[in-house]
Amino acid sequence: MATDNTGWRAEGIVKVYSGIQVLKGVSISLRPGEVIGLVGHNGAGKSTLLKCLSGAVTPEAGTISLDGEALTLTSPQDALHRGISTVYQELALLPNLTVTENIFLGEELTKGGTLDRRGMREVARDLTRQFNLEVDVDRRLGDYPVATRQLLEIAVATHRDAKYLLLDEPTTALESAQVEQFLALVRELSKDRGLGILLIDHKMSELYAVADRIVALVDGEVRIDADVASVSEEAIVEAITGEPATTVGADHQVTLDRDEPTSPPGDVVLKVENLRNKDLEDVSLTAHAGRVLGIYGLIGSGRTEFLRTLIGLGAVDSGSIELFGAPYTPKSPADAQRRGIAYLTEERKIDGIIPLRDSVSNAVLPVINRYSRYGLQLQPGRLRAAGNEYMDTMRVRGSRTAPVASLSGGNQQKVLLARVLAQHPKVLLLDEPTKGVDIGVKVEIHRMLRALAAEQGLTVIVVSSEEEEVLAVADDVVIFSDGYCSGETQHAAGLTDADLRKAAWSH
Amino acid sequence: MKSRFKVPDELGIVGVLIIVAVAMALMSPSFRSGGNLSVLLENGVVVAFLALGQTFVLLTGGIDLSVGSNIALTGMLAALTMAAGFPWWVAVIVALLVGIAVGLFNGLIVHYMKLPPFIVTFATFGITASIPKILTNAQSVNIADPMFAVIGRGSLAGIPTPVILVVIALLIFMFVLHRTPYGVHLYAVGGNKETSRLAGINIARVTISAYVVSGICAAFGGLITMSRLMVGYPSAGSGNEQFYSIASSVVGGVSLFGGSGTILGAFIGAILIATVSNGMNVLGVPSFWQPLVIGVIILGGVTLDGYRRAAAARHSGLRRIRRNRNKDNPPESAAEPMPAPAGKTPGSS
Ligand SMILES: Nc1ncnc2c1ncn2[C@@H]1O[C@H](COP(=O)(O)OP(=O)(O)OP(=O)(O)O)[C@@H](O)[C@H]1O
Ligand SMILES: [Mg+2]
Numbered sequence: 001m002a003t004d005n006t007g008w009r010a011e012g013i014v015k016v017y018s019g020i021q022v023l024k025g026v027s028i029s030l031r032p033g034e035v036i037g038l039v040g041h042n043g044a045g046k047s048t049l050l051k052c053l054s055g056a057v058t059p060e061a062g063t064i065s066l067d068g069e070a071l072t073l074t075s076p077q078d079a080l081h082r083g084i085s086t087v088y089q090e091l092a093l094l095p096n097l098t099v100t101e102n103i104f105l106g107e108e109l110t111k112g113g114t115l116d117r118r119g120m121r122e123v124a125r126d127l128t129r130q131f132n133l134e135v136d137v138d139r140r141l142g143d144y145p146v147a148t149r150q151l152l153e154i155a156v157a158t159h160r161d162a163k164y165l166l167l168d169e170p171t172t173a174l175e176s177a178q179v180e181q182f183l184a185l186v187r188e189l190s191k192d193r194g195l196g197i198l199l200i201d202h203k204m205s206e207l208y209a210v211a212d213r214i215v216a217l218v219d220g221e222v223r224i225d226a227d228v229a230s231v232s233e234e235a236i237v238e239a240i241t242g243e244p245a246t247t248v249g250a251d252h253q254v255t256l257d258r259d260e261p262t263s264p265p266g267d268v269v270l271k272v273e274n275l276r277n278k279d280l281e282d283v284s285l286t287a288h289a290g291r292v293l294g295i296y297g298l299i300g301s302g303r304t305e306f307l308r309t310l311i312g313l314g315a316v317d318s319g320s321i322e323l324f325g326a327p328y329t330p331k332s333p334a335d336a337q338r339r340g341i342a343y344l345t346e347e348r349k350i351d352g353i354i355p356l357r358d359s360v361s362n363a364v365l366p367v368i369n370r371y372s373r374y375g376l377q378l379q380p381g382r383l384r385a386a387g388n389e390y391m392d393t394m395r396v397r398g399s400r401t402a403p404v405a406s407l408s409g410g411n412q413q414k415v416l417l418a419r420v421l422a423q424h425p426k427v428l429l430l431d432e433p434t435k436g437v438d439i440g441v442k443v444e445i446h447r448m449l450r451a452l453a454a455e456q457g458l459t460v461i462v463v464s465s466e467e468e469e470v471l472a473v474a475d476d477v478v479i480f481s482d483g484y485c486s487g488e489t490q491h492a493a494g495l496t497d498a499d500l501r502k503a504a505w506s507h
Numbered sequence: 508m509k510s511r512f513k514v515p516d517e518l519g520i521v522g523v524l525i526i527v528a529v530a531m532a533l534m535s536p537s538f539r540s541g542g543n544l545s546v547l548l549e550n551g552v553v554v555a556f557l558a559l560g561q562t563f564v565l566l567t568g569g570i571d572l573s574v575g576s577n578i579a580l581t582g583m584l585a586a587l588t589m590a591a592g593f594p595w596w597v598a599v600i601v602a603l604l605v606g607i608a609v610g611l612f613n614g615l616i617v618h619y620m621k622l623p624p625f626i627v628t629f630a631t632f633g634i635t636a637s638i639p640k641i642l643t644n645a646q647s648v649n650i651a652d653p654m655f656a657v658i659g660r661g662s663l664a665g666i667p668t669p670v671i672l673v674v675i676a677l678l679i680f681m682f683v684l685h686r687t688p689y690g691v692h693l694y695a696v697g698g699n700k701e702t703s704r705l706a707g708i709n710i711a712r713v714t715i716s717a718y719v720v721s722g723i724c725a726a727f728g729g730l731i732t733m734s735r736l737m738v739g740y741p742s743a744g745s746g747n748e749q750f751y752s753i754a755s756s757v758v759g760g761v762s763l764f765g766g767s768g769t770i771l772g773a774f775i776g777a778i779l780i781a782t783v784s785n786g787m788n789v790l791g792v793p794s795f796w797q798p799l800v801i802g803v804i805i806l807g808g809v810t811l812d813g814y815r816r817a818a819a820a821r822h823s824g825l826r827r828i829r830r831n832r833n834k835d836n837p838p839e840s841a842a843e844p845m846p847a848p849a850g851k852t853p854g855s856s
């Protein structure tokens with residue numbers, strides 16, 4: 001390997017953010033036709049490494065070379081021109097432009113100096129068809145759901161005639177069928193077209209399905225760099241979490257290992273009957289105190305809209321809702337909160353975090369009045385103490401005083417979960433609660449949610465696209481499909497991934 | 508998928524314009540006269556020019572508070588150039604160069620010093636408003652070269668020259684924004700700078716050029732203003748021009764947050780404002796009423812636009828995806844391709 005220097009090679013990469021070494025001399029190489037799975041805990045420096053390789057940030061030290069030739073990348077353009085195409089962790093397409101304009105952004109086709117709109121439209125149509133994306137390429141991208149945007153972003157990256165693809169958690173918003181499709185694409189691109197692909201992903205099953213080599217990053221250092229065949233899932237999990245794999249478990253093992261007794265259903269807390277609005281055709285369901293209710297459904301099936309309707313973000317056209325035995329008409333998020341409902345959004349960047357405020361303020365935002373004298377004078381000490389306590393529970397890594405946007409993606413998600421806890425809610429509505437969270441903490445969160453229900457008698461409703469997650473966290477499961485939910489619950493204990501998938505498609 | 512008929516974004520503002528024009532015409536016969544139309548357009552031209560440039564800056568997510576005072580700076584320097592004995596065309600070049608320089612100054616500071624455009628251009632407003640007064644001790648300068656008058660007073664086939672100029676500018680800008688990569692980049696930068704940077708767009712060039720376009724438009728404003736009076740006066744552009752340039756763009760549907768709106772909308776917005784002030788002049792309403800009425804119209808226009816957008820979003824219903832559900836073929840393995848959704852348009856209910 002040492003004599004052959006084809007491919008993309010980074011050596012001794014050091015990156016410092018506010019005095020802290022985020023990458024401590026990382027070396028990694030990527031050859032044509034190879035898929036590297038890059039794993040690591042939240043804040044390990046995966047995204048930062050990827051940004052160094054794509055020219056988006058400049059490392060303090062280290063060398064990057066392509067086929068033996070040393071390079072200095074000063075901008076993302078540099079990398080693009082060398083055939084390196086990147087999908088960043090945060091959705092990076094522009095909602096105000098059309099699908100076509102997004103696909104060609106920065107690489108527009110022209111005819112005699114002017115835009116070749118017709119040509120671009122045709123390519124865009126082909127490309128979206130190839131990815132089974134049913135979109136009108138002349139529409140603004142913002143009109144489409146997150147999953148569509150994420151798939152489109154992958155499509156865009158592959159379309160750019162790249163030799164290397166860098167992908168940062170590209171599957172977080174996708175549903176299982178789309179994930180399969182994505183993995184098949186990765187295989188095709190690497191094996192048939194000879195692309196070198198670096199894939200950051202927290203899901204072991206996905207990595208093992210496509211990666212040739214696994215690199216595990218821990219606290220800015222490479223802990224494992226080995227062929228996929230020679231390293232076990234347990235070893236990786238152990239390296240990342242610092243705990244033996246048996247207590248943590250890889251994602252799919254959690255289901256099998258679940259042995260906590262499920263408590264008998266308590267009182268009915270939330271009862272929804274025949275709820276209808278522009279996004280929901282007919283939704284009925286019942287949630288009990290002391291239980292975790294999992295909502296499974298495909299993207300666009302109305303799950304997200306259902307949660308949002310419950311907190312007053314969608315109109316109720318007909319149907320009835322009962323909360324704690326009394327009729328409930330959702331008015332506003334503030335009202336829902338007063339009644340003990342806490343909500344976690346699916347899109348943290350859009351209506352979750354306040355990017356430029358520190359994580360303490362972000363965590364205690366809804367209950368900031370609690371930490372003030374007579375509701376007027378803030379008591380910063382108490383506020384900080386409380387915020388830190390909730391964030392410790394969620395194991396947030398990174399600065400608590402810096403803008404929350406400077407935390408790694410998974411840690412931002414944990415701050416939002418801390419915000420849910422801070423509300424001392426009686427009912428939790430969580431939309432994709434572990435989006436971007438690393439394996440260790442994910443299991444921890446599942447455990448915590450189960451404990452909140454079982455021990456404190458809370459009602460927890462979890463929406464998730466991951467079958468494993470639904471099965472791991474929920475006592476009961478309902479299926480959403482095409483805006484319908486019959487209210488028929490099944491016990492999670494007896495279900496498999498395939499059962500859920502089948503139910504969602506054939507309901 | 509067929510692309511269906513799209514309602515143009517400018518429809519709302521055109522509607523308001525028609526309502527206002529019809530109302531004025533009903534109230535005043537002299538408003539209807541052909542001569543008045545030409546007066547209306549001539550008076551609206553300067554604001555329209557400024558609004559065109561302002562739109563470029565607004566699209567990038569910035570704002571240019573220096574366009575009004577830039578009228579004085581560019582116009583006065585043109586007047587002083589002619590007073591020094593140079594011919595009219597040298598004066599025109601000087602004005603345009605000064606406009607470009609002011610735009611460059613704004614753009615470079617906004618981009619490289621990463622300062623808020625509001626503050627930077629507010630400072631430039633102070634500077635550009637003072638320089639002409641300092642140069643002439645706040646005196647006006649007479650312009651002698653008769654050729655210079657053509658810019659503001661001339662006409663071609665009965666159409667005033669400034670109107671021709673602004674329409675040419677509009678057409679060029681529409682072409683640039685809708686038919687060139689640069690246009691897409693301008694919207695992209697206004698939508699999200701970081702994303703645009705990562706997509707390989709040269710944001711420095713896009714941002715700075717927007718301020719330069721605004722500076723050039725202000726220079727045309729300066730030339731037209733001075734040429735109409737054949738006097739360079741240092742307090743030119745200190746009236747409502749600045750405020751109206753922003754208002755035109757905003758009523759025309761250009762977002763103050765950047766990344767959305769059209770240049771045609773801004774232009775129609777400028778005509779709307781010109782129509783209102785002209786109509787009120789013709790009706791003999793005291794001029795101090797004008798800002799009040801225009802303020803109300805702006806609020807009305809923007810509110811209407813908000814409703815229109817909300818309604819459009821409601822009808823699109825794209826966030827729901829309908830699927831061709833196939834009981835026998837749930838996607839379970841990678842070997843089976845994802846069933847292609849039916850060719851139905853979502854949200855057709
Ligand atoms: N722009 C920035 N300013 C300051 N600190 C930053 C910045 N970007 C990243 N960091 C810090 O660098 C560290 C590594 O972050 P990075 O985003 O690379 O983690 P990650 O491994 O991608 O995590 P995740 O799995 O959560 O996405 C974190 O502690 C983060 O707070
Ligand atoms: Mg990351």
